[in-house]
Amino acid sequence: MNTITLAHGAGGKASRELTEKIILPAFSNPMLNELHDGAKLQVGGNIAFSTDSFVIEPLFFRGGDIGKLAVCGTVNDLSMTGAKPRFLSAAMIVEEGFPMADLEKIAQSMKKAAAEAGVFIVTGDTKVVERGKGDGIYINTAGIGEIIHNVDISPKNVTPGMKIILSGYIGDHAATILGARHGIDIGENLKSDCAPLNSLTEEMLKIAPDIALLRDPTRGGVAAVLNEIAADAQVGILIDEEKIPVREEVRAVCELLGFDVLQLANEGKLLAFVPADKAEIVLEGMKQNPYGKNAAIIGETRENPAGVVGLCTSIGAIRAVEMPQAEIVPRIC
Amino acid sequence: MNTITLAHGAGGKASRELTEKIILPAFSNPMLNELHDGAKLQVGGNIAFSTDSFVIEPLFFRGGDIGKLAVCGTVNDLSMTGAKPRFLSAAMIVEEGFPMADLEKIAQSMKKAAAEAGVFIVTGDTKVVERGKGDGIYINTAGIGEIIHNVDISPKNVTPGMKIILSGYIGDHAATILGARHGIDIGENLKSDCAPLNSLTEEMLKIAPDIALLRDPTRGGVAAVLNEIAADAQVGILIDEEKIPVREEVRAVCELLGFDVLQLANEGKLLAFVPADKAEIVLEGMKQNPYGKNAAIIGETRENPAGVVGLCTSIGAIRAVEMPQAEIVPRIC
Numbered sequence: 065m066n067t068i069t070l071a072h073g074a075g076g077k078a079s080r081e082l083t084e085k086i087i088l089p090a091f092s093n094p095m096l097n098e099l100h101d102g103a104k105l106q107v108g109g110n111i112a113f114s115t116d117s118f119v120i121e122p123l124f125f126r127g128g129d130i131g132k133l134a135v136c137g138t139v140n141d142l143s144m145t146g147a148k149p150r151f152l153s154a155a156m157i158v159e160e161g162f163p164m165a166d167l168e169k170i171a172q173s174m175k176k177a178a179a180e181a182g183v184f185i186v187t188g189d190t191k192v193v194e195r196g197k198g199d200g201i202y203i204n205t206a207g208i209g210e211i212i213h214n215v216d217i218s219p220k221n222v223t224p225g226m227k228i229i230l231s232g233y234i235g236d237h238a239a240t241i242l243g244a245r246h247g248i249d250i251g252e253n254l255k256s257d258c259a260p261l262n263s264l265t266e267e268m269l270k271i272a273p274d275i276a277l278l279r280d281p282t283r284g285g286v287a288a289v290l291n292e293i294a295a296d297a298q299v300g301i302l303i304d305e306e307k308i309p310v311r312e313e314v315r316a317v318c319e320l321l322g323f324d325v326l327q328l329a330n331e332g333k334l335l336a337f338v339p340a341d342k343a344e345i346v347l348e349g350m351k352q353n354p355y356g357k358n359a360a361i362i363g364e365t366r367e368n369p370a371g372v373v374g375l376c377t378s379i380g381a382i383r384a385v386e387m388p389q390a391e392i393v394p395r396i397c
Numbered sequence: 398m399n400t401i402t403l404a405h406g407a408g409g410k411a412s413r414e415l416t417e418k419i420i421l422p423a424f425s426n427p428m429l430n431e432l433h434d435g436a437k438l439q440v441g442g443n444i445a446f447s448t449d450s451f452v453i454e455p456l457f458f459r460g461g462d463i464g465k466l467a468v469c470g471t472v473n474d475l476s477m478t479g480a481k482p483r484f485l486s487a488a489m490i491v492e493e494g495f496p497m498a499d500l501e502k503i504a505q506s507m508k509k510a511a512a513e514a515g516v517f518i519v520t521g522d523t524k525v526v527e528r529g530k531g532d533g534i535y536i537n538t539a540g541i542g543e544i545i546h547n548v549d550i551s552p553k554n555v556t557p558g559m560k561i562i563l564s565g566y567i568g569d570h571a572a573t574i575l576g577a578r579h580g581i582d583i584g585e586n587l588k589s590d591c592a593p594l595n596s597l598t599e600e601m602l603k604i605a606p607d608i609a610l611l612r613d614p615t616r617g618g619v620a621a622v623l624n625e626i627a628a629d630a631q632v633g634i635l636i637d638e639e640k641i642p643v644r645e646e647v648r649a650v651c652e653l654l655g656f657d658v659l660q661l662a663n664e665g666k667l668l669a670f671v672p673a674d675k676a677e678i679v680l681e682g683m684k685q686n687p688y689g690k691n692a693a694i695i696g697e698t699r700e701n702p703a704g705v706v707g708l709c710t711s712i713g714a715i716r717a718v719e720m721p722q723a724e725i726v727p728r729i730c
Contacts, residue, residue, distance in 0.1 A: 073728075075616025075662070076721030080625070098551065099629075101474040101612065102447030104544060107440065114435030115486035115539055116522045141434040153448035153539050157490070189449045193728060197532040202524075206448055206486050206539030211437060218431065279434065283408025292413070329408070388409030395406075395526060 068162040073192030086164070087188060090171035091154070091178070095186040103186035105151055108210045112147035114138055115206035121395045123166070123200050126240050127255030130203055131173035133331060133397060136260045137282070138207040139181045143265040144278040144334065146217035147209030149181060154205055155189040159198035170201065181260035183207070212266070214273045221276035222297035224367040227343035229336040231264065231350060232358035233257070234286055235314040238328035238393050242317055254313040259332030264353045268336060271349045277337040280330070282397055284388045287326040289335055290373045291387040301373045303363030303385070326375075327388045329396040337365065401495040406525025415523060419497070423504035424487070424511070428519040436519035438484055441543045445480035447471055448539035454728045456499070456533050459573050460588030463536055464506035466664060466730060469593045470615070471540040472514045476598040477611040477667065479550035480542030482514060487538055488522040492531035503534065514593035516540070545599070547606045554609035555630035557700040560676035562669040564597065564683060565691035566590070567619055568647040571661035571726050575650055587646040592665030597686045601669060604682045610670040613663070615730055617721045620659040622668055623706045624720040634706045636696030636718070659708075660721045662729040670698065 071078035088097065095103045118134045128136075135152065142149040154174060158167065178185055236257040243250035265278055277297075281289045286308075294301045310325050318325050332355060338346050343361055350356030373385040404411035421430065428436045451467045461469075468485065475482040487507060491500065511518055569590040576583035598611055610630075614622045619641075627634045643658050651658045665688060671679050676694055683689030706718040 070727045071722075073616075074721065074725050075618075075621050076660075076725065078722070079617070080720075100551070101477040102445040102480070102540075102542070104478060105444050105446055106442055107444055109439055109442075111438050111440055111541075112435040113438055113484060113486060113541060114520050115488045115537070117488040117490050117524050117537060119490060119524045119526050144434040145437060147435070151446060153446060155448045155450040155537050155539075157450050157452060157535055187447050191450045191452045191535075191728075193452050193532065193535075196529065199526065199530040202490055202526075202535070204448070204450060204488050204537035204539075206446075206488075206537075207435075208444075208446060208541065209435070218433070283406075284412070285408075288408050327409075387413075388407065389404075389411070392407050392409065394403045395524075 066164050068158045068160060068192055070160055070192050073190060082190060086168050086171050090175040091185040093184045095184060105186065107150060107208060110211040112142050112145040112209040112211055114141040116141060117202060117204040118397055119202050119395050120397050121199060122244055125244055125256055128258035129170060129173050130201060131170035132177045133258050134203040134205045135174050135177035136258050136331060137397060138205040139183060139260040139262055140280045142207050142209035143262040144280055146215035146269060147211045148266060149183045149207055149209040149262050151208045152183050152185045152205050153187045154185050157191050157193060157198055157202040159200055160192055160195045162200055177260060181262055212269055215269050217278055219277055219293055219296035222293060222299055222337045222365060224299050224365050225340055226276060226337045226365045227340050227361050228303065228363045229338055229347055230308065230360055230362045231334045231356045233309040233311050234330055234333060235310060235325045235328035237331040238396055239314040239317040241396055242321060242393060248317060248320060250317060251313045254311065257330055257332035259355050261332060261334055261355055264350065264355045267349050267353055268346055272338060272342040272346050275336055275338050278334055280334045282329050282331060285327040285329055287385050288388055290385060294373050295371050298370045300366040300369050301363060302366060302376060304376045305378050307360050307362040309358050309360055326385055327392050331397060399497050401491045401493060401525055403493055403525050406523060419501050419504050420521060423508045424518040426517045428517060440483060440541060443544040445475050445478040445542040445544055447474040449474060450535060450537040451730055452535050452728050453730050454532060455577055458577055458589055461591035462503060462506050463534060464503035465510045466591050467536040467538045468507050468510035469591050469664060470730060471538040472516060472593045472595055473613045475540050475542035476595040477613055479548035479602060480544045481599060482516045482540055482542040482595050484541045485516050485518045485538050486520045487518050490524050490526060490531055490535040492526055492533055493528045495533055510593060514595055545602055548602050550611055552610055552626055552629035555626060555632055555670045555698060557632050557698050558673055559609060559670045559698045560673050560694050561696045562671055562680055563641060563693055563695045564667045564689045566642040566644050567663055567666060568643060568658045568661035570664040571729055572647040572650040574729055575654060575726060581650060581653060583650060584646045587644065590663055590665035592688050594665060594667055594688055597683065597688045600682050600686055601679055605671060605675040605679050608669055608671050611667055613667045615662050615664060618660040618662055620718050621721055623718060627706050628704050631703045633699040633702045634696060635699060635709060637709045638711050640693050640695045642691050642693055659718055660725050664730060
């Protein structure tokens with residue numbers, strides 16, 4: 065039995081074998097092992113709850129795979145609400161004929177990412193669809209985190225005069241995926257930045273519990289996040305092109321394919337809106353963390369023009385950063 | 398803009414419009430409206446957490462649609478852990494070209510089911526895949542419930558001498574779907590039993606907090622649930638064929654297609670393992686609820702043979718009820 069069949073999704077003997085042979089060995093923990101309809105958990109009073117489905121293509125890429133992405137994606141969404149991620153669910157929609165060995169590889173990759181983030185995968189589901197009704201595997205994760213005491217992350221807390229910190233190089237994830245899809249030589253070193261950011265956000269919030277907003281620039285990139293926040297908080301945003309860390313290889317992919325690096329998806333980066341007097345100490349703290357060592361203050365919020373994002377270019381001109389309009393890169397996460 | 402395009406999944410302007418035009422009007426509540434990476438919630442200390450993906454085909458069927466199913470499915474999984482369902486996430490994987498009107502219909506249907514169950518949809522995600530890489534729409538829901546005080550639902554609490562209660566007619570959901578797929582005349586009245594069971598389980602647990610186990614017989618049907626419990630609790634199970642409520646139309650579909658009704662999926666039924674001295678009062682309580690009015694005591698647990706499920710047939714013989722082996726009905730939920 066080397067590939068997934070429709071029987072693996074039917075709730076009978078084959079379903080149970082799949083759970084016992086691949087899912088349990090990877091995710092084993094007392095809460096999951098009960099194999100009930102749902103997991104029983106103990107959590108504090110204020111929690112964060114988040115979900116994402118992952119449909120990335122290709123499934124395996126330099127720096128990660130759909131399994132690592134699915135764990136890190138939800139860990140990061142929870143972290144961006146000011147929560148400490150605790151528990152994840154994992155639900156897979158597998159296409160008939162999918163290699164069992166790939167499923168095992170993905171499950172092991174989820175296990176490793178969950179271990180790094182310190183979260184437990186406590187409940188799950190597997191469905192199988194006929195050949196041609198899926199694309200290998202789609203994974204949904206949902207997650208529960210405990211909101212850190214005294215922290216209140218919200219666009220409504222963003223006011224003029226705050227500093228905007230970016231945690232490192234942008235575009236690595238999308239450029240890696242684009243390289244793989246289009247057969248572009250992206251060099252020896254470029255890989256997806258896919259990573260769990262909860263250790264980074266917890267350190268930042270320990271230094272400055274009054275950080276106003278955290279957001280990870282995934283689909284739509286830095287451009288989408290900044291435009292959403294400018295609109296929601298009704299502030300102007302000005303960022304400085306020269307301060308934004310971009311790798312040479314990423315710049316090359318953008319030039320070749322005609323993309324704006326600000327619109328490219330990241331899977332291990334964050335943007336933080338920080339009171340100006342805390343910006344430097346938060347930045348110093350971030351640089352101690354492996355996922356923040358290239359962090360930089362890239363701009364600030366202003367009174368005017370409210371709702372608009374501007375970029376100060378290397379030649380000193382200011383251009384508007386638009387909300388991405390159309391499809392940038394399909395199935396990037 | 399009458400169909401879903403890849404741009405609706407790209408995180409830019411089209412994504413935001415989709416959220417604002419279809420998702421928010423359907424699910425509007427203060428927690429969701431913040432549109433953060435995750436929702437912030439307050440819950441009690443002991444919670445249940447569950448997830449399911451829904452890949453049913455056809456998407457719309459008599460008695461419901463994939464939206465109603467996705468809400469009820471997770472509401473029911475939480476209810477079966479002895480929890481009061483509180484919050485749901487909703488994540489959609491939509492195929493390019495899917496009609497916007499159908500998406501709206503599904504969202505409205507989720508809204509209605511959530512209202513009946515008294516739960517809030519507080520966080521979500523939408524991904525779009527290319528034509529031919531999905532099948533209209535797949536929906537994942539995850540849910541959080543608060544475990545009811547003093548309730549401990551677990552296979553380990555199932556002991557010999559307990560009564561097994563079934564909440565009503567079995568096979569309605571699968572027979573309806575099979576009828577639609579194969580163009581079988583299923584009569585005027587048969588429809589899916591898809592329903593939220595939390596009001597029923599809450600009433601049952603009020604009457605008897607010491608109910609040992611609740612389980613909804615979805616994929617794999619009553620046969621799969623009873624076999625799993627017999628194995629997990631190491632008890633024998635004997636059920637009485639004549640006590641099991643089956644509609645004539647469902648029996649006809651089974652005979653025509655060669656299915657065992659015990660293996661057919663249900664989406665609005667439950668099995669309860671109840672201490673013998675409480676069985677009658679629990680049954681009476683169930684009959685007061687619209688989703689339990691045809692409930693019946695269908696059997697009991699025994700010391701031996703441990704791990705085996707037997708059916709006492711209408712002619713007095715006993716036959717083994719097997720764990721469903723292969724694919725019964727693909728994509729039934």
